[in-house]
Amino acid sequence: MKRIIKRSLKWLIIVALVAGAGYILYTKVFKSDEAAVPEMEPLPPITFPVTEETISTSIQVKGKSQYQEETLVYAPFASKVTSWKAENGVQVKKGDVLFTLDQSTLRNEIATVEATARKAQLESELNDFIAMQDEEAAPAGATEAERLKALAAQETAKLSEELNQVNADIQARELADKKAKLQAAVVHAPATGIFLADKSSELPQNVTDNQYIGKIVDLNKLEFIAQVGEQDIFKIKQGMKVQVKMSAIKDLQLVGEVTEVAKFANTASAENSASSVPQFEIVISLQPNEHLIGGLSLTGDIETLRKDKAVVVSSMAVMHEGDAAYVMVDRGDGQIERQDVEVGIETSEKTEIVTGLKAGDTVVLQ
Template identity: 25%
Template sequence: MKSYATGTLTLIAIVAVLGGALWLNAFKSRQNIVPISTLPRLITIEAQHPVRRDFVQRLRWFGQVETKSIVRINPLVDGRITSIEAQDGAHVRKGDVLFTLGGPRVAHEEALLSQRVLALESQVSRAETIVKTRLRAVAEKMVKREDLLTAQEHLDQLKCELSASKQRLAALKHALFVRSPMDGIFTNRRVHVGQEVDRGVHLADVISTGLRITARLFPPPGVSLVGKRVEVYGASGVETSGTVQRVMPERSPGGATVVWIEGDEIDDLLRPGEGVSGWIVLKTRKGVLSVPEDAVVHDEQDKAYVFVKNVKGYQKKAVEIGLEQGGWIEIVSGISIEDQVVVRGAYELFYRDFSKAYKVAD
C-alpha cells in the first residue's frame, strides 16, 4: 500500500513538472510575438511621368575687385615741386599736367644747356664760313680737296652736337611738366609743393577707371571658362554680372584656378578692393526631360537606372543622366515623356531580384 502511494505521488510530481515546463514555454513564446500594428508598413511605390525643366550648371568663385592697371608717376629730372596741378582722387586724362618742377637744380641745368646751345651755334656759323671759303679755294685750286673735306667733317660734327644739345634742352623743358600717361584717377600722392625730388622717385599713382575681378575657383577637368557669363554679388548687396575674359596660366598658392572677370556694370557698381563672390554659368539646358533624384538608382559600376511602370509590372531601364539641380536630374536618353517612372520606392525595387517583372499591386 505504501509503495502504491509513493508511486502515485511520483507520477503526480512528474505531471506537475511537465505541466509547468509547458506553461513556461508557452509564456515565453507569447512574449516574442510582435503585434501587427508595430510591423513596418509595406513598401509604397509611386510613379509619374517625367517633366521638362530648365537646368543651369554653376561654379562657385570668390575674388576681389581690382583696377586693370596702376601707373607710378616718376619725374624724369631732379628738381623741386613748384606746383601740383591735380587734386587727390580727381579724374585725369592722358597728357594732363600733374606736377610742375623747378628750383635751383633745374635752373642750373637749363642754363648750362642754353649756354651750350649758344656756343655751338656760334661754332657752327664759323665752321660754315670756313667750308664756303675752302670750297671757293678748291675751285681756284688754291687748297687741296682734303682740306675742304676736313672742314666739312668738322661742320657736320658741330651740327650733330648742336642738335643733341637742343634736344636735351627741349627734353628738360618738357620734363618740367609731369603728365598723366593715361586716363584714370590721380591718387596716392607722396610729395608736396616745395619738396626737392630726385629723378625716378615715386610721386603718385594714376589708376585706370576700368575694373576687373580677380577670382579663384576650382573648375572640373576639361571645362572651358573664357567667355562664360558670371553672376557677381558684392559685399554691400550689389548684384551685377560680367564675363570671364582670361584664365591665368599659373594657379594660386592654394591650387585654385585664377580668372579675370570684366564688364561695364562691374566698372559702374563696384569699387577697387571690394570682396565679391558669385557663380560662373557653365551650362544651360532649357526644357529638358527630368525626374526627381529619388527615381534614379545606381549599380556598383555607377550606371544609372530607372524603373518604368507598365501593365506587367516594373521594368528596369538604363538611362543617361546629365545635370542635377534642386532635387531633379536631367535624363539625356533612355526614357520618354510618356513613360511612368517610379519616383518613390525605386531602390527597394532595385535591391530585389530585378531579373523578373514585379507585379503591380491591385
C-alpha cells in the first residue's frame, strides 16, 4: 500500500513540474510576442467632396445604320442584258444609263399584236360590207320567216361587232403596254447617289419581269434604327442628342439626334408579347461621316436628363430611409452630423443634392 502511494505521489510531482515548466515557457515566449505587436490605429473615415458640376442621365440603345433615302431599281421586263453602264458601288447621276435590255423579242411581240389587230379590223369591215349587201338584196315582199331570219342575221352581226371591239380594246392595251416597256429598255438612274447592286459579286446578264436589280443610296443621309424596351420608351423624346459609337471603329465618335419615337410596339414583339419583352423602334439621324455606311452595328447613349451647375456628391455617400435621404457631414474638429437632403438627378456615380448641402461641404461615409 505504501508502495502505491509513493508511486502516485511521484507521478503527481512529475505532472506538476511539467505544467509549471510549460506555463513559464508560454509566459516568456508567447506573451512576450503578443506584447511586441503594436495596437492598430483606426482607419480614417472615407470622405467625399460636394462639388458643383454638370450631371446627366442617359439610356444606351443598340441597332444598325441604314440609308435614309433608298431608290429601288427594277427590271422593266424579262430579257437579256445587252450592256451594263453602271458598276456596283459607283456614283451615278439621275438620268445616267444603268443598263440596256435586248429589244428583239419585244419588238416581235409588238409586230404580232399589230398584225392581229389589223386583221381583226379588216374582218370587221368585211362583215359590215356583207351585212349591208344582205340588207339591200332583201326582197320587198318577204315572208314573216324571211324577215325573222334577216333580223337574226343583223343581231348576230351586231354581237360579232361588239366582240370584235372588245378584242380590239384588249389588243390596244396590250400593244400600249409593250410599247411602254420598249421605251424602258434603256434603264436610267431614277436618282443621284451610289448604285448598290443586289448581288455585289456579279451583275445579272439575264433578268425576269420586275426583277429587283439594286438600289441607289445617298451616303450623306443615314439614320440609326434602334430598339428599346417599354421601361425606356417614355423617357425618350424627339430632339434628344445621341452620342453614337461604331462597333467596327471603336475610337470613332458620331453625333445623332432622335427624330422618331414609335407609339406602338413592333409587330413581331407584339405577336410574341406573352414570351418576350415588347420592343419599340426609335430613329436617330446621323451626321455625315466618310466611314459611315448602311448595315453597321451601332451603340448610342441618349441623354434624357441634364443639369448644369448642379450640386452633386458621390452616390455612395447618400443614405436612404424610405422616401427620405440623408448624408453625414464633416463639420470639422472631428464633428460629424447627420444632414437630411433632397435629391434630384441620380446616377450610379453621382447624385444631385437639391437642398441640404452646398459646394465645398464634405460628407463622410460611415
